[in-house]
Amino acid sequence: MIELANDRWFPVINTVLALATASLWYFTSGRIGWPLVVAILVPWGLRIAAGHFPYRRSRFDGWLFLFGITAVFSTFTAYSSEIAAGKFWIIVGAMAVFFAIISVSRRDVWLLAGASGPAGALIAIYFVMSNSWRQWPADIGLFNRIGLAWMSIRPSFPLPVLHPNTLAGMMALLFPFTIAFAFFAWRKRKIRWLQLAGVSGAITAGGLVITSSLGAWLALAVGLSVWGLWWASNQLQKRTPFSQKIIFAVLMGLLLIAGAFVLRTILGSGLGQEDSNTRLSLAQQTFFLIQDFVLTGSGLGSFPALYAQYAQVTPSFFAAYSNFYLDIWLEQGFLALVAMLLLLGNSFWMLFKRSAFRRQAPPKEPTAETILATAVPQPKRRRRRKREVQANELVWFQWATFVSLVVMVLHGLIDDALYGNLASPLLFFAPAMAIVVTRRRSDKAPPDTVRRKRWAVGLGTIAIILxxxxxxxxxxxxxxxxxxxxxxxxxxxxxxxxxxxxxxxxxxxxxxxxxxxxxxxxxxxxxxxxxxxxxxxxxxxxxxxxxxxxxxxxxxxxxxxxxxxxxxxxxxxxxxxxxxxxxxxxxxxxxxxxxxxxxxxxxxxxxxxxxxxxxxxxxxxxxxxxxx
CATH class of the missing domain: 1.25.40.10 (Tetratricopeptide repeat domain)
Incomplete structure (x- = not known):
C-alpha cells in the first residue's frame, strides 16, 4: 500500500477521490460532514508513510490556508451554525481538490483536461434534468417556453435545484479545457479522444446556452477572444511589418472597448438576477452590508438572509448571492478577499511568465563549431525532442487555464457561481491548474526559513498597518x-x-x-x-x-x-x-x-x-x- 504513493497514477486516483468527496458534500449541502474526511486523509497518510509531505507544496499554500482559517472563524460568526457548517465542508472539499490537482504531474495534465469535458457535460445534463423554469425562469423567453414544455414530459428525480447561473459558471469554467483537449487529441491523432471532446463539448455548450446566463456567456467569450486574438496576431505578423505583440495589443484594445460597452449594458439591465434589482444596485447594497460586519465578517452562508432582512427588508427569500468578491468579503471578511485576490493575481502572473505570452529569443543560425560543440548522443536528442513536443502541447492547456481564470474573474464581477450560497467544489480549480501547467522540473520550493521570513514580514506589515x-x-x-x-x-x-x-x-x-x-x-x-x-x-x-x-x-x-x-x-x-x-x-x-x-x-x-x-x-x- 505504501508503494502505491510512489506510483505515477496515485495523484490521479487522489484527484478522483477528492472530486468525489467534494461533490458528495456539495450535493448534500455538507450534511454528511466528518465521515467523508477519511477519503481525503487516506491518500495523505499514504504519502506520509512513503516519506513524502501529505500534499505537494506550492506557492499558493499560505494564501489558501489563510482563506481556510477565515472560513473556520466564519462558522462561529454565522447566524446559523448548520448552514455555516454545510458551506464549510464544501470549502474544505474545494481545498482538497486543489491539493489533489497540484499533485498531478505536468505530463498528465491532458487527463485533467480530458476529464473536464465529461464533467461539464454531466453538469449540463444535471441542469436539464433538475432545473425548475418556474422557480428560476430563463432570461430569454424562447428558452423559458422550451424549459416549461420539457418539465411537463421529463422524468421526475429528487435532485436539488441549483441556480442556472451557478451551473453555467461551472460549465464555462471547464469548457476551455475541453477545447484544449480537442487540439491535443487532433495533434496526437487520437480519434476516440477527439470524439469524446466533441460530444462532451457539444453537450456542455448546449447546456450553457440553455441556462441563458449572459454573464457566463460574456466571460467565456472574452477569454476565448483573447486566445483567438493571440493566434490571429501570430498569423498576421507573417503578413505585416509589425510584431505579434503590437498587433495583439491593438486587437486587445478594440476588444476591451467592445467588452466595456457590452458589460455596461449587462450590468445595468438586471438580466440574470432576481426580479427588478440590477446587479450594480445589488453590489452597492451588499457593500453597505459589508460595512455592518467589516471587522468580523457575517459568517458562512449568511448572505441570502442578511440581504433580505436588512437591505430588502422582507421576511422572504430575495437573492442567493451578490457577486464573487463581495460575497467572500461579507461572509469571511477582508483577509479572505485578499487571499483570493492574491491567488488569482499570482495565477495570472505565473501564466504570463511561463506561457505563450513570454517573449522567446529568435533562433540563431548554427555554425560548424557550435554543431560539434553541442552535439549530444542520439538518446538525449530524442528525450530533448520529446520535451519540446510536450512543451508545445502544454501551450494549449496554458491558454485553457488562462481562459478559465478569465471566466472566474469576469463572471465573478456579475454573478457568483463558485462561492455564492453554498460554494462549489471547483472554487480553486483554475488556480490549481495554473500551478500544474506552469510547473517546471527545475522549480524548487524555497527553504522553510525563507518561507517563515516571508510570512513574518507579511504578517508584521499587516499588524503595523492595523x-x-x-x-x-x-x-x-x-x-x-x-x-x-x-x-x-x-x-x-x-x-x-x-x-x-x-x-x-x-x-x-x-x-x-x-x-x-x-x-x-x-x-x-x-x-x-x-x-x-x-x-x-x-x-x-x-x-x-x-x-x-x-x-x-x-x-x-x-x-x-x-x-x-x-x-x-x-x-x-x-x-x-x-x-x-x-x-x-x-x-x-x-x-x-x-x-x-x-x-x-x-x-x-x-x-x-x-x-x-x-x-x-x-x-x-x-x-x-x-x-x-
Missing part, C-alpha cells in the same frame, strides 16, 4: 466593533427560523436585549455610528416604539442616504408614526411599498391595530395618486 489604523481611528474602530458584535447578535435572534415569510408580530422582545446592549455601547463611543442607529431603529419598529425608531433611523439615514434597508425602514416608521408627507417622499424610491401597504392594512387589522391599518390605507392612497 495598529496604525486603530490608533488613528480609535473611536470609530471601537464603536464599529461594538456595533459589529451587536449586528451578529441581532442576526442570530432575528434570522433563527429564516425565511419565516411573515412579519414579526412583536413577541419575545427580550431576545433583543444582548444586541441592544452592544449597540448602546457603540453609541456611547460614537453617537453617529450608522450600524447601531440602523439596527436600534429596526428593533424599535418591532417593539412598536415608532417615535424612537424614526429618531434612530433618521440618524442612520444622515450617514448613508442610499442604504435601501435604512430608507425603507425609515419610510415605514414615518407611516406608523403618523408622518404621511415624510413617508410618501421617502417611499417613492421603494417600488414594492404600495403592494406591501395594501397587505399591511389587513395585517394590522388582524393584529388588533385598526389605527395602523388606517395609516397604511392612507399612505396607500397617496402613493397611488403619486404614481398616476
Amino acid at each position: 495598529v496604525a489604523l486603530f490608533f488613528n481611528f480609535r473611536q470609530t474602530v471601537q464603536a464599529q466593533w461594538y456595533a459589529n458584535l451587536g449586528a451578529l447578535e441581532l442576526a442570530r435572534v432575528e434570522l433563527m427560523d429564516w425565511p419565516t415569510n411573515q412579519w414579526d408580530n412583536g413577541e419575545n422582545l427580550e431576545r433583543f436585549e444582548p444586541a441592544i446592549a452592544r449597540f448602546e455601547q457603540a453609541l456611547m463611543v460614537d453617537p453617529q455610528n450608522r450600524t447601531a442607529n440602523h439596527r436600534l431603529g429596526v428593533i424599535a419598529l418591532v417593539k412598536r416604539d415608532f417615535g424612537t425608531a424614526v429618531s434612530y433611523l433618521e440618524r442612520a439615514h444622515e450617514q448613508n442616504q442610499n442604504y435601501r434597508g435604512i430608507v425603507k425602514s425609515l419610510g415605514y416608521g414615518y407611516v406608523w408614526h403618523g408622518q404621511p408627507d415624510e413617508a410618501e417622499q421617502t417611499l417613492m424610491v421603494i417600488p414594492e411599498a404600495r403592494t406591501e401597504m395594501n397587505i399591511y392594512s389587513s395585517w394590522w387589522e388582524r393584529q388588533n391595530r385598526p389605527d395602523l391599518a388606517a395609516k397604511a390605507n392612507e399612505i396607500l392612497i397617496e402613493l397611488g395618486n403619486r404614481q398616476h
